[in-house]
Amino acid sequence: MLGHVVRDYPSPRPVRVPPGTHAPPLRAPRMPDPLDAAAAPASPRLRVFLAGATGTIGRATARALVRHGHEVVALVRPRSAEAARAIAGLVVRTGDVTDPASLARDGFAGERFDAVVSCLASRTGAPADAWAIDHRAQAALLAAARDAGVTHFVLLSAICVQKPRLAFQHAKLAFERELMASGLTWSIVRATAFFKSLSGQVERVRQGKPFLVFGDGRLTACKPISDDDLADYLAGCLTDASRANRILPIGGPGAAQTPREQGEALFALAGRPPKFTQVPVALLDVIAGVLGALGTVIPPLRAKAEFARIGRYYATESMLVWDERAQRYDADATPSTGTETLAEHHARLLRGEARDDRGAHAVF
Ligand SMILES: NC(=O)c1ccc[n+]([C@@H]2O[C@H](COP(=O)([O-])OP(=O)(O)OC[C@H]3O[C@@H](n4cnc5c(N)ncnc54)[C@H](OP(=O)(O)O)[C@@H]3O)[C@@H](O)[C@H]2O)c1
Numbered sequence: 491m492l493g494h495v496v497r498d499y500p501s502p503r504p505v506r507v508p509p510g511t512h513a514p515p516l517r518a519p520r521m522p523d524p525l526d527a528a529a530a531p532a533s534p535r536l537r538v539f540l541a542g543a544t545g546t547i548g549r550a551t552a553r554a555l556v557r558h559g560h561e562v563v564a565l566v567r568p569r570s571a572e573a574a575r576a577i578a579g580l581v582v583r584t585g586d587v588t589d590p591a592s593l594a595r596d597g598f599a600g601e602r603f604d605a606v607v608s609c610l611a612s613r614t615g616a617p618a619d620a621w622a623i624d625h626r627a628q629a630a631l632l633a634a635a636r637d638a639g640v641t642h643f644v645l646l647s648a649i650c651v652q653k654p655r656l657a658f659q660h661a662k663l664a665f666e667r668e669l670m671a672s673g674l675t676w677s678i679v680r681a682t683a684f685f686k687s688l689s690g691q692v693e694r695v696r697q698g699k700p701f702l703v704f705g706d707g708r709l710t711a712c713k714p715i716s717d718d719d720l721a722d723y724l725a726g727c728l729t730d731a732s733r734a735n736r737i738l739p740i741g742g743p744g745a746a747q748t749p750r751e752q753g754e755a756l757f758a759l760a761g762r763p764p765k766f767t768q769v770p771v772a773l774l775d776v777i778a779g780v781l782g783a784l785g786t787v788i789p790p791l792r793a794k795a796e797f798a799r800i801g802r803y804y805a806t807e808s809m810l811v812w813d814e815r816a817q818r819y820d821a822d823a824t825p826s827t828g829t830e831t832l833a834e835h836h837a838r839l840l841r842g843e844a845r846d847d848r849g850a851h852a853v854f
Contacts, residue, residue: 533729536560539598539640541587541631542609543580544570546686546847547646550721551609552577558725565597588622590630598638605642605728606635615800616793617657624661629668642675642734644727646720649680649739649824652812656800666737675734677727681720682741682809682824683712685835686846688752692839695756700765704774704805707750707766711821712809713741714752716835719828739811742828746810746821755833759840774802 538555542548543564555562556579563581566574574582585596587610594600608631612623628645635643647666651659669676691701723740727733747755750766757764778798785792808819838844 533559536604536728537602538562538728539603539606539635539638540564540580540609541606542611542646543577543582544574545609545611545613546684547681547717547720547724548609549573549577550717551607551646551724552580554718554721554725555607555728556580558729560725560728563597563603565593587631588627590634593630593634594637598634602639603635604640605644606631606640607644607646607724607728609646609724611646612658612661614793615656615658615796617796618793620658620661624658625665628665632665632669632672632674636672636674640674642677642728643669643672644677644724645669645679646724647678647680649682649741649809649811650803650807651680652739653807656803657796658800670735677733677735678737679720679724679727680737680739681715682739683714684720685714685716685832686848688712688714688832689836689839689846690848691753692756692836695753695760695762696840698762700767701749701753701756702767702769703749703753704769704771706768707753708748709771709806710804710808711746711748711819713744713746713821713824713826714832715740715742716828716830719743719830723827739824741810741824741826742830742832743826744831746808746824747832752832756836759833759837771802771805774798774805778802 538560540548540552540555540562541564543552544566548564552562552564552574556577561581562579563583564574565583565585565587567586568584571582571584574580583596583599585592587593587597608628610623610627610631612619614620632643645666647662648659650656651662651666654660654663666678669678695701719742720740723738727738753766754764778795781791781795781798785795810819810821811823812818813820813823835844839846
């Protein structure tokens, strides 16, 4: 989905963390050296209930939680069960996460759990779906979690909720507030841009087509984070006390990147001279305006107008920590974790060694 832009961030300076957030410690290596194991403090094996285990980050999080040594139970809808069962070590149950009765009966099944990790998210971002999933289903999950004796709830959220303008952002924020007021220990992970949201043009470039950017390609910037690095960070919230009761903005390693920089890196990988086509942001305003007006008489077009607004948001807003006082995005205040870079991912895509499961609100 993301548009993206802005450049020339200085080399790393000490991370400044906005109030209410916490700078993460460096990520532990994913595969610990067996020689260090005796010296390392043993992590407790927790019973973890995972929601959204079949999504992009959910699948990676299931793998990470199992790798961290936890017992992981996931509730998935029947149509997604086969994909979930392919995840080694994951206990898969089928039911309806939007139905409190099914959550209790089919999901938690009267058992006790230590923690919930939720990667649940609306697949479309359309207003009705966003409120149904990002708010109501999450709230039902929280209630069921409490009944099951859960003491820690880890929520995957999005950094864009810090400047909410879209329905799904308001739905996510409403649940964030309920979670913080729940009395449970909570960790709210507001991630920056996922690799899949920044990889929609790899095939275009491979075919020799120009890379599309909004404006001059420098309107926004982000710190791309890989599925596995984010999953590792989410799993780490269960055992790292410094991530308890914190809103945690988190991006991937390295400097923030504009779309133009991402495109330049992609052309270099593909061995082609850079070629950009600039798309005016006003085009999205026109589309959103027309669809919004038509939506007053043709209701299905309302959701399409929201998709255009989502596109416009990502074309003009950075996925970085927003400095309210200075009224600007701050790359240095946006914490980083992990090791995997977008360029490495793009190289794998170009070689055909990876593929993305792109969401419904991809723009390019
Ligand atoms: N894309 C980005 O760059 C980005 C950046 C920062 C944060 N985020 C946030 O990260 C979160 C997760 O993103 P993602 O890309 O991993 O999500 P995703 O791939 O779309 O996965 C969504 C998950 O929620 C489940 N789900 C959705 N609707 C459901 C329903 N009606 N009933 C049951 N399950 C349902 C899906 O189950 P099924 O598999 O059965 O559909 C899936 O497991 C979202 O909150 C997103 O806003 C995204």
